[in-house]
Amino acid sequence: MTTGTAPPSLRAAGWGRRAGLAVAAVLVSLAAAACTSTGPHDAQADVGSRPGAIAWTSCSGLGREFQCARVPVPLDWNRPTGRQIELAVMRRLASRPDARIGSMFVNPGGPGQSGVGLVRDSGAELDTFGGGRFDVVGWDPRGSNDSTHVQCFTSSNEQDQFWKGVSIPSTPAESVAYQHKAEELASRCAKLSGDLLTHISTADTARDLDRLRALVGDPELTYVGLSYGSMIGQTYANLFPDRVRAMMLDGIVDTVAQTTSMEANITSAVSSTDEVLAQFETLCQQAGPGRCALAGHGDTVAQRVTRLFATARRAPIPAHHANPPGVLTYGDLQVSTFAPLRSPLTWPAFAKDLEAAVSGDASNLKTAAEALQTPEALGVGATTSSSISCADAAARVPSSAWTRQIADFTDTSKLWGTVLGWWLWSPCASHWPSPDADRYTGPWNARTRTPILLINARYDPATGYRNAQAAQRRLGNAVLLTLNGYGHPSYQVPSTCVDEARVRYLVDLVTPANGTVCQPDRTPFG
Template sequence: MAPVVGGCVATEDSRSAAAELVAQVDAVPTPRIDWGPCAPVIDGKECATVPVPLDYARPDGPRIELAVVRQRASDPAHRVGTLFTAVGGPGGSGVEWAARGELFSGELSRRFDVVTFDQRGVGRSAGVRCFPDTGAQQDFWRTLALPPVDAEQERATEDAGRRLAAGCDRQDGALIAHLTTVDAARDLELLRRAIGDPELTYEGASYASYLGAVYGALFPDRVRALQLSALIDPATYTTDTLSSIEATAAGTEEVFSEFLRLCAEAGPSHCAFGAPGSSTAQLRSRDTALLDRARTAAIPVGSGADTVAVTYSELVQAHALLLYDPVQGWPGLATLLAELERGPAGNPTVVREILTALAPTGDLLDSFVAISCADNSFTEPPQRWPGLAAESARTAPLFGPFWLYLRQPCAAWPDPADGYPQRYTGPWTQRTEVPALLLNNRFDPATPLTGAQRAADALGTARLVVVTDGYGHEPVGACVTELRTRYLIDLRLPAPGTTCTNDRPPFTG
């Protein structure tokens, strides 16, 4: 009986800690929100800044400003309320998303005011600063080899991780102690109160699904609806981060295998890397040959002054990130590989455009690292990373080391003297009145189906719908849109076992 009693005690301790986290935000007066024109102008939307405590344990202490954007319901006579949404990453900017166009379309945009924001530590909401100036930031991320390919690069990458951690502490030490997703969830609670909705209606994908899960676990009685997509398993993400990275890497490997299979089936008329009669194995062999070449030296494309040289780090990053988008990213990856094979006869302009569009900004990467390190758990020191990468490469040869080295700075991170008492590690069971609706593609390169299934189990009552032939990081299509719309507007859950199919398979456009 002892393990059962111990488990009960742990659960009670967790609930007591959660109650304290909620009590801290409840002690903060509801902020006033004054909507006005966005500067620079974001067509059809309003902007505001909302003050929130830097440290919720000190509600009268320093404050930071959250940048918030609202898209008004186009049919106010039939308005349901406010749909809150956030961008993944972590590190993605809601303000930048809003500047690119409509936040949601169709019935959701008619029936809801849609509100998004830059999470604390991101963009216009006290964005993390880890470098003295933009030039130093750009130089750091441009020259960093992720993943490293030899002992010299391993030492340089370890040193870079330590320098990044020290720079973030030196430039923004007070902020990085308060960047956990619990802090962001409490910010979201203050935004809900400021806007005046009695309960939260929320949509979030990728990392933003984790933000929704944290909010639902802390504030179950304040949730109207949670629609989460491209799911992170909250338990491993917070308490066993290495396992979470391994699961991601295995998922990326599986999706890349599908990329090769579907490219071979489509042939060169639809996939630039295809060849008449080529098998999946032949395409993999050609891809491996390119990667092996890049390990030794950057691969030049074009000739003369316009030549672009593609490094191993750039090539691995392209493999990983272009798989997110089957409509544009998959053809882009196929084109990149084909141009690399052409070498001096290839088109350097096309290669440069693909790599430029792909590269994350330094601001996003700084925020990604700082928020990840605040949330994640690492018990291994930085010098163990080459061994960990070798272990990861046994099951995920290409993507294991890549995803792992992105988090190496966390092993040297300057944790606050008292740690992160605001971290939340479960239980994750959602006790909301309406169960959460979860959506995940079968072939997601960043948040694989295995993680979505574990997330569904952890959340308990949530309803998981799988796009059975879905590829990429974002579930899309008429079926997904209809389920999301009916859930968020009517609180209608699909029947257990419901699945969706993809409207547009890769390489068919």
């Protein structure tokens, strides 16, 4: 998203990099689904053969290595000469132009995170992925950010008033109020965004990507997709298998689960979260009080964390020094775990914040939760993510049945099931327009000339390791590289082994042996 300030590095980015990004990424992914009358060869014939060039200009406030553009694409790829929308695009020129191979397209996830923001903030680091030999190109997917985007409010003031004071419900009365809010949001988005809502599926974005590939003059695509970006990649590879030069996907989405329904999507997105919290507790216990503030108090770390959640469920915890001051509700506590569970190098600081809350001061956790629940974060992040998700997969259960459905999500994850249920499922379940007719639902078995490289941390709270294993089985000749560690995606933790494999793959098209396991250079409490 474009909200908030950018991080200095790609590894600092991930989920915690700013409020809007964190809210959006939470969705992890909902991949495209196929129009039943359009197969891959129909789509290929329609998109990639048009000549042209992008009119690059300088980017305001950035160095000469950055170039910006706005690129028109059809709203409906079945009507290529009809209404056009615009994509915001940015590239960072290769640092080794004499050895330039081509362009490397990147997407940070979401759905709906800003590829322009990723290149602006982390372009230098992404340049190293390809050994300085690629122009790094990012774009804001249709429906989001500075591209033609979903609108649900007529002004920022209207948006602020709509979301003011909204947080994850902790009581039945709050839940009813949130469900009504979701219904109103769906109505507002449909009224102001109209046909755009039914033309922002992942398949539409994959077709846009193929247009961009052709416009930069690359005969084949080189692509790096993170988190939901892996959905874009898998969709592209199955629509255009003969146009893939290299595709590296990190933090893998389960395409089958994500294209089945919004309920299946949310269930998949939270299926590994509680396991990662348990890993955090175990590593903290092993680290001891010298390296983890939650350890060494007589009870176990797991018991201490469980007691904190029980305390917050009974009554809010004071947060007098939060920004702004207030109290930490049970829902706030759940939200406050979003960034740190994805960023394991922050676990020592996270443990200190949890221990402070156990001792009665939840200020830091409250501040973290508030950053993800500002009107701006919810109005841009959650709304954009919901809109793209709804275009990919319909909800089968109406939001009026929230009691049962939220309970089902919570059975999968006590930590994030409720949060993602309200943030992402409830708008889609509230009379949202039907999913995109051109969404792609498979098959997912494409073979590419160079095998797709799948990378996943063994303990990933947002795209569980089982997703990567399933993708490796489905895709015709994909290779899975495992980081024996934590984080979402794997770049959250430095690993020389993974870094070297990336460069060999993207530059030389050499894949690691299938089943390769890399070790991290650092451990969370090391």
